[in-house]
Amino acid sequence: MQRLQIRYAKRGRARFTSHRDFVRAFExxxxxANVPMAYSSGFNPHPRISYVNxxxxxxxxxxxxxxxxxxxVCDPQKVLAKLSEAMPDGLVLREIREAEGGKVGDGxxxxxxxxxxxxxxxxxxxxxxxxFLDCDRMETExxxxxxPRTFDARADVKGISAYVTDGVPMLDLVIAHSEPLVxxxxxxxxxxxxHPAFSVVDPPKLTRLVQGRLELNRVIxxx
Amino acid sequence: MNIxxxxxxxxxxxxxxxxxxxxxxxxxxxxxxxxxxxGELNSVVKEWEAADVRWCLSYPDAYEVGQPNQGVAILYEIxxxxxxxxxxxxxxxxxxxxxxxxxxxxxxxxxxxxxPVGAFxxxxxxxxxxxxxxxxxxxxxxxxxxxxxxxxREDDPIVLAGGHAAFNPEAIADFxxxxxxxxGEEISLAISEVVREWKAEGRPGGRDGVLLRLAESGxxxxxxxxxxxxxxxxxxxxxxxxxxxxxxxxxxxxxxxLDNWPYPKHPLVPLAETVHxxxxxxxxxxxxxxxRFCQAGMITRPVRERSIxxxxxxxxxxxxxxxxxxxxLLSLSSADHSEIADVTKQxxxxxxxxxxxxxxxxxxxxxxxxxxxxxLSRNGRRSGLTFAPEGGSERMRRVxxxxxxxxxxxxxxxxxxxxxxxxxxLYFMCGLPTETDEDVMAIADLARRVIETGREVSGRKDxxxxxxIGGFVPKPHTPFQWAAQLDSATxxxxxxxxxxxxxxxxxxGKSIGFRYHDGKPGIVEGxxxxxxxxxxxxxxxxWRSGGHFDGWSEHFSYERWMTxxxxxxxxxGVDVDWYTTRERDYDEVLxxxxxxxxxxxxxxxxxxxDAIDERPVDDxxxxxxxxxxxxxxMDTEIQVGPTGLTLLPLPTVRNPLAAD
Numbered sequence: 001m002q003r004l005q006i007r008y009a010k011r012g013r014a015r016f017t018s019h020r021d022f023v024r025a026f027e028x029x030x031x032x033a034n035v036p037m038a039y040s041s042g043f044n045p046h047p048r049i050s051y052v053n054x055x056x057x058x059x060x061x062x063x064x065x066x067x068x069x070x071x072x073v074c075d076p077q078k079v080l081a082k083l084s085e086a087m088p089d090g091l092v093l094r095e096i097r098e099a100e101g102g103k104v105g106d107g108x109x110x111x112x113x114x115x116x117x118x119x120x121x122x123x124x125x126x127x128x129x130x131x132f133l134d135c136d137r138m139e140t141e142x143x144x145x146x147x148p149r150t151f152d153a154r155a156d157v158k159g160i161s162a163y164v165t166d167g168v169p170m171l172d173l174v175i176a177h178s179e180p181l182v183x184x185x186x187x188x189x190x191x192x193x194x195h196p197a198f199s200v201v202d203p204p205k206l207t208r209l210v211q212g213r214l215e216l217n218r219v220i221x222x223x
Numbered sequence: 224m225n226i227x228x229x230x231x232x233x234x235x236x237x238x239x240x241x242x243x244x245x246x247x248x249x250x251x252x253x254x255x256x257x258x259x260x261x262g263e264l265n266s267v268v269k270e271w272e273a274a275d276v277r278w279c280l281s282y283p284d285a286y287e288v289g290q291p292n293q294g295v296a297i298l299y300e301i302x303x304x305x306x307x308x309x310x311x312x313x314x315x316x317x318x319x320x321x322x323x324x325x326x327x328x329x330x331x332x333x334x335x336x337x338x339p340v341g342a343f344x345x346x347x348x349x350x351x352x353x354x355x356x357x358x359x360x361x362x363x364x365x366x367x368x369x370x371x372x373x374x375x376r377e378d379d380p381i382v383l384a385g386g387h388a389a390f391n392p393e394a395i396a397d398f399x400x401x402x403x404x405x406x407g408e409e410i411s412l413a414i415s416e417v418v419r420e421w422k423a424e425g426r427p428g429g430r431d432g433v434l435l436r437l438a439e440s441g442x443x444x445x446x447x448x449x450x451x452x453x454x455x456x457x458x459x460x461x462x463x464x465x466x467x468x469x470x471x472x473x474x475x476x477x478x479x480x481l482d483n484w485p486y487p488k489h490p491l492v493p494l495a496e497t498v499h500x501x502x503x504x505x506x507x508x509x510x511x512x513x514x515r516f517c518q519a520g521m522i523t524r525p526v527r528e529r530s531i532x533x534x535x536x537x538x539x540x541x542x543x544x545x546x547x548x549x550x551x552l553l554s555l556s557s558a559d560h561s562e563i564a565d566v567t568k569q570x571x572x573x574x575x576x577x578x579x580x581x582x583x584x585x586x587x588x589x590x591x592x593x594x595x596x597x598x599l600s601r602n603g604r605r606s607g608l609t610f611a612p613e614g615g616s617e618r619m620r621r622v623x624x625x626x627x628x629x630x631x632x633x634x635x636x637x638x639x640x641x642x643x644x645x646x647x648x649l650y651f652m653c654g655l656p657t658e659t660d661e662d663v664m665a666i667a668d669l670a671r672r673v674i675e676t677g678r679e680v681s682g683r684k685d686x687x688x689x690x691x692i693g694g695f696v697p698k699p700h701t702p703f704q705w706a707a708q709l710d711s712a713t714x715x716x717x718x719x720x721x722x723x724x725x726x727x728x729x730x731x732g733k734s735i736g737f738r739y740h741d742g743k744p745g746i747v748e749g750x751x752x753x754x755x756x757x758x759x760x761x762x763x764x765x766w767r768s769g770g771h772f773d774g775w776s777e778h779f780s781y782e783r784w785m786t787x788x789x790x791x792x793x794x795x796g797v798d799v800d801w802y803t804t805r806e807r808d809y810d811e812v813l814x815x816x817x818x819x820x821x822x823x824x825x826x827x828x829x830x831x832x833d834a835i836d837e838r839p840v841d842d843x844x845x846x847x848x849x850x851x852x853x854x855x856x857m858d859t860e861i862q863v864g865p866t867g868l869t870l871l872p873l874p875t876v877r878n879p880l881a882a883d
Contacts, residue, residue, distance in 0.1 A: 013243075024500075031548065073882050
């Protein structure tokens with residue numbers, strides 16, 4: 001079985017697709033593009049696809065990863081070209097490579113998130129970010145399926161840069177992946193709790209820019 | 224209920240701007256935002272200015288239910304294939320979205336280009352069920368249009384109703400501008416021509432000008448050109464046109480030669496999850512089995528088949544353009560296609576070894592259907608098979624003309640269980656005309672025999688039978704249009720008694736599943752389906768008090784409907800019982816008598832009398848014509864095979880993605 005790894009993006013309106021939506025759309029695209037998929041055995045065979053670290057519904061991303069298993073050896077670039085034609089608008093396949101031994105999720109230790117905060121106060125945002133970085137711990141609470149859950153939102157945040165572009169306050173967050181996974185909205189909630197002068201007005205626009213290895217608080221893409 | 228904030232009126236000239244930038248901030252705050260985003264594969268966005276006539280098509284329910292609708296899919300393609308017509312789609316938004324839209328002043332939008340619905344020429348609603356009426360009001364209101372047709376301005380879209388429920392649109396007559404009966408393919412193009420001419424001529428006569436042109440053709444019903452008078456006792460005295468050029472009755476549309484209309488060719492593939500994720504082909508339209516409760520079978524006559532060749536070509540192209548893996552072969556009784564054995568066998572051969580699966584919503588109860596089901600599940604699991612005897616006793620089945628012999632049924636299920644099927648589902652109705660407790664309790668006897676037989680032939684204890692029961696609602700244009708609907712208390716009592724009998728059965732009870740709904744929603748459906756124009760005030764009151772999504776049990780409120788009916792019908796001398804549980808006489812003018820489905824009224828009445836006398840009637844495909852009236856009245860004929868054609872295997876090509 002040939003294993004191909006793909007980096008893909010969710011852009012614009014397509015960021016409102018859930019992970020399940022993406023899975024259905026991707027599997028249909030595989031069929032439209034006649035990619036000779038390998039299937040699992042059993043009563044209800046499924047095409048061999050592995051997904052890792054899917055980003056939340058509503059967040060855009062440039063750095064999602066998956067792996068497909070093929071029944072016949074194919075030219076990866078031909079697969080990318082044909083499959084790209086079959087994908088819906090906004091779901092963009094960016095790179096493909098043949099797997100080199102390891103699993104597709106190996107080395108995806110951290111993410112860089114860009115958070116756009118239209119309508120927020122840029123100075124208050126920067127102050128909140130400084131206060132947050134000065135803390136060692138910052139407990140925050142998130143509603144989960146099993147009720148409210150309290151956890152530390154600070155330790156996994158390896159860096160914040162706060163700036164304003166074209167009048168829109170922005171945050172770039174470097175967040176290490178651990179359990180429970182700290183998400184950009186957890187950090188935003190913590191920032192507002194720390195510094196009430198900072199408040200998120202319109203829904204923030206989130207984009208995952210990079211996933212990869214964490215080196216000296218920087219995120220290095222795997223390939 | 225908040226009425227929509229002032230909408231953005233469409234500019235008289237120029238294309239309306241996309242509403243998406245104003246919608247986008249709301250999407251982060253609603254459930255399942257993807258359903259409002261559009262941009263599905265195979266969706267069409269055209270230049271606004273390049274089209275002469277612009278349609279907004281709506282299935283009045285949530286996206287997940289409306290998107291797979293076959294009627295909307297067909298019209299969307301047919302209209303968009305013309306370069307002078309543009310068609311987009313809109314669905315009912317959920318209450319969380321509606322609230323945010325009202326707050327932000329964002330009007331009802333289309334999914335294709337996010338244009339305001341109020342800017343289109345025609346707003347067409349496809350009604351499979353009357354339970355979508357309140358959703359239509361919500362959509363019209365969110366679009367910023369006046370709720371009542373008489374208040375609409377020249378630039379407001381023409382609100383057009385179609386689909387099976389439009390065969391009696393009287394309950395929504397105040398809210399729609401027009402309705403069409405029957406197949407929409409040709410009439411939607413004809414309406415487009417009329418609207419184009421009227422616009423090109425500078426809109427002579429204003430809104431009434433174009434409506435009059437449509438009404439004069441006899442193929443489009445414009446309720447406001449007809450007056451309804453009532454007798455002192457509340458019955459209708461007469462329905463008559465109030466304009467000299469408008470005909471007394473309006474005829475339904477029937478598409479002949481389905482092979483010339485192989486739609487949908489490129490159905491939309493949604494990103495969001497929907498109720499049916501399959502490529503569906505209608506293998507024929509119409510049904511002449513003559514089941515007396517079945518409105519679909521009465522109003523879609525005659526039977527018109529698609530040939531095996533067209534079906535094969537549609538399946539091939541449809542799968543290629545969508546990437547779907549499941550194929551549904553649709554019709555009112557799919558096993559009745561003259562070449563169904565060849566269709567299923569040859570399609571199964573063609574897709575042998577792939578993951579493509581075929582499904583056949585099959586309702587006839589005979590051994591032949593087991594062969595088909597076996598063919599369709601060649602490689603798969605044999606989990607459940609559904610049959611619909613509809614009536615529990617032989618007597619009941621003679622009344623409704625569902626000719627299923629109990630011995631046949633038992634032989635059929637025996638074949639099913641011995642072929643490895645584990646669960647047989649049986650569908651019945653409760654509340655049929657002349658029904659007694661005994662008729663319903665006979666369902667338990669039948670289910671017991673099914674299990675007994677199943678255990679015998681399969682040698683296993685773990686086989687099951689699921690009994691599923693729906694309440695019968697009398698429908699217009701059927702022999703039961705004169706019948707009394709059973710009140711919900713009696714329906715509930717009968718179902719309770721049946722459940723108790725099944726539960727108490729120590730030998731078989733545990734193997735029999737029992738599913739039913741209470742009788743209350745059926746009463747609301749009955750009020751709407753046989754309603755007249757006075758019922759419109761009830762619908763409006765329900766919507767004003769916050770009711771919509773009536774097809775969803777978590778949103779439906781029987782109490783709200785009854786309270787609204789008490790208020791809105793006060794002083795009319797009629798009430799919900801009058802519309803539902805009252806039997807009608809031959810002489811009574813029915814609200815839909817001026818709408819011509821082709822069925823001869825006297826034939827319907829005679830068939831109603833035959834029902835009471837438990838006399839069956841045969842299918843005109845295999846026995847001489849019995850003069851139901853449709854073919855001569857509509858100038859149509861039965862179009863059935865066999866054609867004797869065969870499907871060739873699909874060519875296999877070398878993998879074009881192979882490494883060099």
